[in-house]
Amino acid sequence: MDVMATRGWGIAVSGAMIVIALxxxxxxxxRPVSPQGEDRPASSSAxxxxxxxxxxRTLVVHFRxxxxxxxxxxxxxxxxxxxxxSRQRAFRGLCFAHFAPEGVALRxxxxxxxxxxxxxxxxxxxxxxxxxxx
Numbered sequence: 001m002d003v004m005a006t007r008g009w010g011i012a013v014s015g016a017m018i019v020i021a022l023x024x025x026x027x028x029x030x031r032p033v034s035p036q037g038e039d040r041p042a043s044s045s046a047x048x049x050x051x052x053x054x055x056x057r058t059l060v061v062h063f064r065x066x067x068x069x070x071x072x073x074x075x076x077x078x079x080x081x082x083x084x085x086s087r088q089r090a091f092r093g094l095c096f097a098h099f100a101p102e103g104v105a106l107r108x109x110x111x112x113x114x115x116x117x118x119x120x121x122x123x124x125x126x127x128x129x130x131x132x133x134x
Contacts, residue, residue, distance in 0.1 A: 081104055
């Protein structure tokens, strides 16, 4: 087997794969993104469910450990909590509302349903407790 031919085929196939990847990337539909980098597609069903009287507007979350959100909660720094929520993928879609006596009150950035967040938050190691807010 000719080494130069194998090398040439490898370069050609790699180039073709890169061209295909770029074509897929440029033809993908674009979603609107807010200036803060959070996705904001508001669905009518999520908005209507959030307006129900039984749905809480905030969740009170207490963080444990020495992570960035726990440190920001202990320092009671609104700016740091907001920054860490936007940085960490696991919390995308949640925004800082206010500090509560039991922890940090979080709201859904897109007026979505917060009850869907409760099981996800309870499963996280960094979260000590999650309660319904106001």
